[in-house]
Amino acid sequence: MVATFLSRWSNGPALQVDGWSASAVLVCCLILGPIAALVVTAFGDSGGLWSHLVSTVLPRYVTNTLLLMAGVGVLAICFGVSTAWVVTRYEFPGRPLFEWMLLLPAAIPAYIIAYTYTDFLEYAGPVQSMLRDMFGWRRPADYWFPEIRSLGGAMLVMASVLYPYIYMVTRIAFRLTPASLFEIAIVHNKSQFWLVGLPLARPAIIAGLALVLMEVVSDFGTVEYFAVETITLGIFNVWLGMNNIVAAAQISLFGFVLILSLLGLEIYARSRQRYSGGTRKHTGLPNIVLSTRGQIACIAVCMLPLLTGFVIPVGVLLKLLMSGPVGTQFEPVYGTILASLGLAASAAVIIVLLSSLIVIAATYRGGVFVRQLAVAASTGYAIPGTMLSIGVLIFAGMIDRSWSGLIGDQRATLLLGGAGVLMTAYIVRFQAVGYGAMMSGIRRLPDNMMNASRVLGQGFGASLKRVVMPLLGSSMLAGGLLVFVDVMKELPITLLLRPFDFETLATYTYQYAKDEMLEEAALPALMVVIAGLIPVILMNRMLRRAG
Amino acid sequence: MTKVKSINRTARMTVKLLLRRVATSVISMLVGLTGIATSANAAELNIYSHRQQFLLQPFLDAFTAETGITTNVVYASKGLAQRLKAEGEASPADVILTVDIARLSEYSDLDLLSPVDSAVLNAAIPSELRASDNRWFAFSTRARLVVTSKERVAADAISNIEELADPQWEGRVCTRKGSHVYNRSLLASIIAANGKDAAEAWADGLVANMARRAQGNDRAQAKGIFEGQCDVAIMNHYYYGKMLHGDKEDHRAWANSIRLVFTNQGGRGNHINISGGGVAKYSPNRENAVAFLEFLTGSLAQQLYGEVNFEYPVNRSVAPGGVLQSFGEFKPDTLPIERLAELAPQAQMIIDRAGW
Numbered sequence: 087m088v089a090t091f092l093s094r095w096s097n098g099p100a101l102q103v104d105g106w107s108a109s110a111v112l113v114c115c116l117i118l119g120p121i122a123a124l125v126v127t128a129f130g131d132s133g134g135l136w137s138h139l140v141s142t143v144l145p146r147y148v149t150n151t152l153l154l155m156a157g158v159g160v161l162a163i164c165f166g167v168s169t170a171w172v173v174t175r176y177e178f179p180g181r182p183l184f185e186w187m188l189l190l191p192a193a194i195p196a197y198i199i200a201y202t203y204t205d206f207l208e209y210a211g212p213v214q215s216m217l218r219d220m221f222g223w224r225r226p227a228d229y230w231f232p233e234i235r236s237l238g239g240a241m242l243v244m245a246s247v248l249y250p251y252i253y254m255v256t257r258i259a260f261r262l263t264p265a266s267l268f269e270i271a272i273v274h275n276k277s278q279f280w281l282v283g284l285p286l287a288r289p290a291i292i293a294g295l296a297l298v299l300m301e302v303v304s305d306f307g308t309v310e311y312f313a314v315e316t317i318t319l320g321i322f323n324v325w326l327g328m329n330n331i332v333a334a335a336q337i338s339l340f341g342f343v344l345i346l347s348l349l350g351l352e353i354y355a356r357s358r359q360r361y362s363g364g365t366r367k368h369t370g371l372p373n374i375v376l377s378t379r380g381q382i383a384c385i386a387v388c389m390l391p392l393l394t395g396f397v398i399p400v401g402v403l404l405k406l407l408m409s410g411p412v413g414t415q416f417e418p419v420y421g422t423i424l425a426s427l428g429l430a431a432s433a434a435v436i437i438v439l440l441s442s443l444i445v446i447a448a449t450y451r452g453g454v455f456v457r458q459l460a461v462a463a464s465t466g467y468a469i470p471g472t473m474l475s476i477g478v479l480i481f482a483g484m485i486d487r488s489w490s491g492l493i494g495d496q497r498a499t500l501l502l503g504g505a506g507v508l509m510t511a512y513i514v515r516f517q518a519v520g521y522g523a524m525m526s527g528i529r530r531l532p533d534n535m536m537n538a539s540r541v542l543g544q545g546f547g548a549s550l551k552r553v554v555m556p557l558l559g560s561s562m563l564a565g566g567l568l569v570f571v572d573v574m575k576e577l578p579i580t581l582l583l584r585p586f587d588f589e590t591l592a593t594y595t596y597q598y599a600k601d602e603m604l605e606e607a608a609l610p611a612l613m614v615v616i617a618g619l620i621p622v623i624l625m626n627r628m629l630r631r632a633g
Numbered sequence: 634m635t636k637v638k639s640i641n642r643t644a645r646m647t648v649k650l651l652l653r654r655v656a657t658s659v660i661s662m663l664v665g666l667t668g669i670a671t672s673a674n675a676a677e678l679n680i681y682s683h684r685q686q687f688l689l690q691p692f693l694d695a696f697t698a699e700t701g702i703t704t705n706v707v708y709a710s711k712g713l714a715q716r717l718k719a720e721g722e723a724s725p726a727d728v729i730l731t732v733d734i735a736r737l738s739e740y741s742d743l744d745l746l747s748p749v750d751s752a753v754l755n756a757a758i759p760s761e762l763r764a765s766d767n768r769w770f771a772f773s774t775r776a777r778l779v780v781t782s783k784e785r786v787a788a789d790a791i792s793n794i795e796e797l798a799d800p801q802w803e804g805r806v807c808t809r810k811g812s813h814v815y816n817r818s819l820l821a822s823i824i825a826a827n828g829k830d831a832a833e834a835w836a837d838g839l840v841a842n843m844a845r846r847a848q849g850n851d852r853a854q855a856k857g858i859f860e861g862q863c864d865v866a867i868m869n870h871y872y873y874g875k876m877l878h879g880d881k882e883d884h885r886a887w888a889n890s891i892r893l894v895f896t897n898q899g900g901r902g903n904h905i906n907i908s909g910g911g912v913a914k915y916s917p918n919r920e921n922a923v924a925f926l927e928f929l930t931g932s933l934a935q936q937l938y939g940e941v942n943f944e945y946p947v948n949r950s951v952a953p954g955g956v957l958q959s960f961g962e963f964k965p966d967t968l969p970i971e972r973l974a975e976l977a978p979q980a981q982m983i984i985d986r987a988g989w
Contacts, residue, residue, distance in 0.1 A: 142985040209860045210883075224861075235848050313810055313848040322711065323812040323981065329739050330978075331715065472711050479712075479719035486723055497917070499723045582712045586679060586705035586725070597685050597708065600850075605881075 107456045110447030113440050114456075114463040120477035120514050121466060127480065128335035135333040139324065144337070147320040150237060151303065151341065154316055157241030158248060158302050159295055165245060165391040166252025167291060171279055172388060174260040177373040178381040184388040185257075186626035191395025192250035193618025195575040195592065197307025198611045199243045199395070201599050202402040204311065207234040235312045244308060246395035248301055252294035254625070255526075259290035265371040293522065299348065300468040300518070303341050306578055307596075317341040318470045331476065338473040345468040400615060406608035419594065419610050426590040426617065429505075429580075430573040433512040434566040440513065441520035441565060442558070446550065449528050450536055464518035471515065471578035478511040478583070508583040515579060516572050520565040527561025528554075567621035574617050591617065678921040680706045681713050683731035684908065691941050696928050702921050714739045722915045727922040730910040733814045737769045737909050738974030746911035749923055757930035757948040761969045762907060771907035771970065772929045773944035776870040776963065777819050778903055780891040782858045786865065794823065794896040794904065797865065798838025806842040807854045807863035811989025812981060815851070815869060815906065820983060821976035822904040825968050829979060836987040847989060852876065852884070859890040866891075869906075874943030874956055895963035902964040906973070908944065 172178075173185045207213055214231055223229045232238065263286050271278045309316045317337060325334035376384065448460040466474060482501040490498045501507045531554065539549035577592045584593070591614045598607035678696075682689055686708050693704045707713070707726075717724055717740070729746065731737055740746050746768040754763070754770055762771035779791055791797070797806055808816060824832040844863040849856075854866035855876060868891075876888035895903045910929075912922040928934055935946035939954040946953060 138982055138985070142982070146988075209862060210856065233846075235846070313846060323985075326711065326735075326739075326814065329735075329742055475712060476715050479716055483719035483721060487721065490723060497723050499720075502720045502723060578711070581709045582716060584707060584709075586707055588707075593708075597687075 104451055106443075106447040106450075107452030110444045110452060110456055111459060113444060114459040117463040117466065117514050117517055118459075120474065120481040120510070121469065122477075123480040123484075124335050124469070124473060124477035125339060127332060127476070128339045130332040130335075132330055132333040132336060135324070135330055136336060139320075139333065139337070143315070143320060143323075144340075147315055147317045147337075148340075148344075150314055151316040151318075151344070153237060154240060154244075154309075154314065155299050155302050157237070158244045159299060161241060161245035162249040162252055162298050163291065163295065165249035165395075166294060167256050167284070167287070168387050169249075169391060170253050170256040170260055170287075171283060172384045174257055175278070175283070175374055176380070176384050177375045178384040180385060180388075181373075184385075184392070186623060187392055187396075188253055188388060189250050189622045189626055190619065191247045191391065192254075192571060193615050193622050194247050194396065194399055195307070195577070195614060196244050196247050196301075196305055197311065197577065197599070198403075198595065198614065199247050199399045200240075200308040200311045201604055201607065201611075202399040203234050203239065203243050205406070205604055206398065206402050207232075207239075237312075237314050240308055240312045240314045242394065244302060244305065246391060248298045249391055249395070251297045251301075252291060255290040255294045256287050259287035263287070268371055293526070297467070297518070297522070300345060303345055303468055304470045306470055306472065317344075321470060321473060334473065335476070338470060341470070342465070342468055346465065400612070403608045403612050403615070406605050407612065409605055419591070419613060422589045422591055422594050422610065423613055423617070425588060426574055426592070426614075429508075429590060430570045430617075433509060433516065433573045434570040436509065437513055437516055437520040437569045438524070438562050438566045441517065441524045442562065444521060445524040445528055446554070450546070460521065464521040466514040467516070467518035469515075471576065472582060474515055475511055475579050475582045478507060478514060478579075482507045482510060504585055508580065508585070511579045511583055512569075512573055512576070515576075516569050519568045519572055523561050523565030523568060524558065527558045527564075531557055564625060567625050571618045571621050574614055676702050676921075678702050678704045678918055678925055679725045679727045680704055680925075681717060681726045681729050681913075682706050682708050683710050683713065683736060684708075688942050689730065691937055692929065692934055695933060695937065696925060699928065699933075700921075700924060702924070714743055714745060717745050717913065718743050724913060724915050725917060726913040727916040727918045728910055728925055729913060730908075732775075732908040733818060733906055734909070734970045734973045735814050735818055735977045737907075737911070738971070738977075740911065741766075741768045745914050747914045747916070747919075749912050749926065751923060751927060753927045754930060757927075757950075759947065759949065761967055762909075762947050764911075764971065765969075769909050769911040770926060770930070771909040771947050772926075772934070773908045773938040773942075774905045774947060774965065775908070775944050776895065776903045776905050776965065777815060778868060778870055779894040779896055780855065780858065780866050780868045780873070781894055782864045783890060783892050785861075786892075788892065791865065791894055792896065792898065793900070794819070795827070795835060797842065797867070798835045800838075800842070802842045802865055804842065804844050805864040806839060807844050807857040807866040808839070808847050808989075809850055809854065809867075810847045811836070811840075811984040811987065816867070816989070817977055817980045817984065818906050818973045819867070819904050820980040821973045822966060822968060824976045824979060824983075825972050826901055826966075829983075832980070833983045833987070836983050836989055840987050840989050852887070855887040855891050859887040870960060871943035873960070878943075878956060893960060895961065897966070898964055901968070902966040905945075905965045907947075907970055908938075 169184070169188050173181055173188070205211055209231075217223070217229070217231070221229070260283055263283060267282045267286070268278050271282045303316075304318065305316075306318050306322070308314075309319050310322075317340065321334045321337045321341075324330055324337060444460045444463065448457045469477070479502075486499045486502050489500045501510060535553060536549055539553045540546065544552065574590075575592060576590075577596055580590050581593050581596065584590075591610045595607045595610040595614065598604070599611075680689075680693075686706070689706065689708075693706070697703055709716075713729070713731075714736075717726055717729070720726070729740055731740075741764060748767040749770075750767060754767075758770050758772075762774070763769065779794065779797065781791060796802075810816070811820070820832060820836060823835055827835070845857070851868040851872045852875075854863070854868055855872065857863040858866055870893065873888055873891070873893055876884040879885070897903060910926065912919060912926065916922045930948050932948070932951050935948045935951040936954060938944040938946055939957050943956060945957060
């Protein structure tokens with residue numbers, strides 16, 4: 087996401103100072119505060135632990151992390167791009183249905199899909215039991231079956247739920263590709279996909295991929311459950327195993343730098359490319375009608391990610407739910423649903439407002455400095471949730487101490503202990519999501535729109551209100567919904583920073599799942615999925631209008 | 634010129650409006666929920682707990698019924714100590730509850746606990762099970778032992794934890810990840826008993842004997858034995874009780890397939906760990922906090938540890954319940970629990986090198 091928007095911003099004055107850019111800078115600095123707190127922590131003394139780590143486990147952590155990123159990235163691109171292409175360019179039975187159903191896996195948190203696949207594919211699960219019955223095998227030594235709790239298993243489950251990030255943006259890109267370009271390929275009898283669709287959708291694919299990779303690096307639940315030793319898992323071993331928060335902060339910054347350099351590489355590679363003329367739709371170009379065999383192939387392409395990312399995990403959850411008494415389970419979950427919805431909705435509103443402020447300031451008011459700061463402020467997404475929480479805690483502690491000093495009451499708090507610190511952490515983490523959605527919205531507006539309005543005598547505020555904001559409505563909604571789903575699913579930050587006696591569906595699920603009490607975890611897990619479905623469906627309606 | 638001014642004015646007003654809206658919504662959220670944080674109420678107790686809710690709730694209910702003090706809890710497992718540290722003097726937390734000495738010592742290392750001088754606690758808890766400076770106390774103990782397949786392993790095939798590294802168990806041992814706090818403490822106890830080099834050789838031998846990559850929790854190891862993936866595993870004793878007396882038929886079958894082996898009974902005794910807690914340094918309801926710790930060592934709560942989670946009481950005047958007795962008597966390792974925490978970083982380094 088970061089990569090896509092940076093390349094456009096190469097000109098303009100270094101810094102303009104006005105109310106807009108000043109408040110955007112202030113908000114960015116507040117968001118960067120917790121990240122800075124982590125950096126400061128990392129420069130503490132780790133007691134020589136770093137050299138032990140480098141010589142023993144760090145190479146393994148880094149290799150595993152890179153392999154996981156590569157595997158999930160490739161698989162998610164395959165799933166996301168192929169399905170996006172098929173549903174935008176071909177005509178086959180069930181196409182309108184697949185169009186929105188392909189978004190469904192986005193509603194399932196990776197840790198929940200990890201639990202369900204383990205239940206499904208492990209030695210005692212239905213698949214292996216069936217195989218044993220069929221072939222008369224009796225012991226594990228009698229046959230070979232891939233281990234789901236492995237690097238490969240993690241790649242599969244994470245790609246299955248993360249590909250919608252790529253699908254969603256790529257589908258828009260394919261729709262917005264001018265029909266004339268496809269026609270040229272048709273006339274010359276060349277591949278529409280390889281020569282036109284894919285190259286022009288590349289920025290969108292990269293934007294989606296960036297989000298996917300950041301999710302991969304910061305994931306803890308899945309890698310912990312599958313015992314895949316990534317950088318994130320390593321952070322916890324060092325921190326909790328050796329009581330060394332400094333070394334843990336160092337490793338997390340290392341992972342952070344890894345992500346940033348990947349993004350930087352991409353920005354560099356594309357710095358001289360420009361993609362324009364993106365506002366015309368390919369209306370008038372009919373979808374390609376295929377032979378029966380081709381239609382079956384299209385359906386298969388769409389079914390595969392849908393099965394692995396949604397149908398199977400939800401089926402397993404339903405089966406688990408049915409095996410216990412349903413009525414008694416629902417009662418304790420009820421209040422939790424309300425808490426989750428309220429929290430996710432407030433976070434979505436706050437983040438969208440802040441992102442709008444930043445994006446407007448960065449696009450129309452501030453110079454290069456504000457733009458770069460805005461990009462920097464959306465990197466919290468790449469830091470593992472628990473480490474980010476530590477940064478937020480240190481930062482909030484500083485603010486609260488100044489506050490209590492100011493009003494002369496040592497017990498007074500502004501952030502800590504209440505929902506404020508939780509909300510701050512959500513903002514730092516999910517700013518990237520809101521920012522990305524708003525930025526892609528504002529980029530779609532013609533550059534001269536604001537100038538035209540100003541030339542016609544409207545002030546900046548009036549132009550914003552009458553011209554820009556109405557056109558950004560759908561982006562605000564998209565960003566808000568994405569944040570909403572993300573907060574619903576969020577686990578490590580909520581677990582650590584929540585106020586007293588406060589449960590969300592995610593924390594409720596986790597307390598049982600971590601003890602392998604999957605039957606008890608099934609109902610709240612399904613609730614997370616259902617709550618995630620509503621925005622997914624809304625999102626699809628919007629996408630349809632956008633395209 | 635006037636136009637530029639008016640543009641600036643409108644822009645500034647829009648910013649103000651936008652900011653005011655953001656601020657109102659943020660503030661209303663904060664006001665709604667910070668109230669709890671600052672209150673020090675005579676009849677309240679705020680707990681930060683690493684223990685899961687369904688394990689802690691029966692104790693809280695009993696405590697409230699006995700004293701009328703209501704409890705508020707945050708349940709989390711990773712980072713609570715950092716939260717407490719960041720909150721500093723403004724922290725609402727009164728009591729910290731956790732399992733495993735490694736986590737308890739994280740709190741005392743960060744100077745987040747305050748010493749409690751209580752005759753009740755000193756009388757109820759043996760000295761090796763509380764901090765020498767009275768900052769933390771154990772409320773229950775758990776034995777980390779070896780379990781073997783009833784079907785494929787002879788009853789007397791193994792008697793010491795050290796034997797798990799013998800080549801005769803090659804391809805037959807299952808455990809959870811070495812870096813898990815339970816295994817780390819176990820390895821620390823082996824370092825304490827046999828020295829660092831012997832412990833490292835043991836870890837290497839254990840890893841060489843593994844039937845599968847270390848994974849899952851302790852329950853998953855019993856499942857592995859039941860399914861025939863492994864013959865020997867390491868487990869905390871209470872998982873056995875939970876599986877055997879839980880309401881899940883498959884779990885009962887797993888439990889019935891394994892045999893408990895208390896290790897090193899001819900020597901130092903079986904490695905034990907604790908669940909425990911202490912009073913937060915800046916506890917706003919300190920009296921209630923101390924009352925709660927004392928309550929946890931009383932006979933009602935000590936019995937409850939056995940009933941809720943099959944853990945052994947620390948208070949020697951309270952006899953273990955019937956189910957616990959059915960596991961058999963055993964001799965626990967009397968190494969001061971503090972040593973385990975001191976040796977934990979060394980243990981983690983060995984685990985890193987062995988790739989456990």
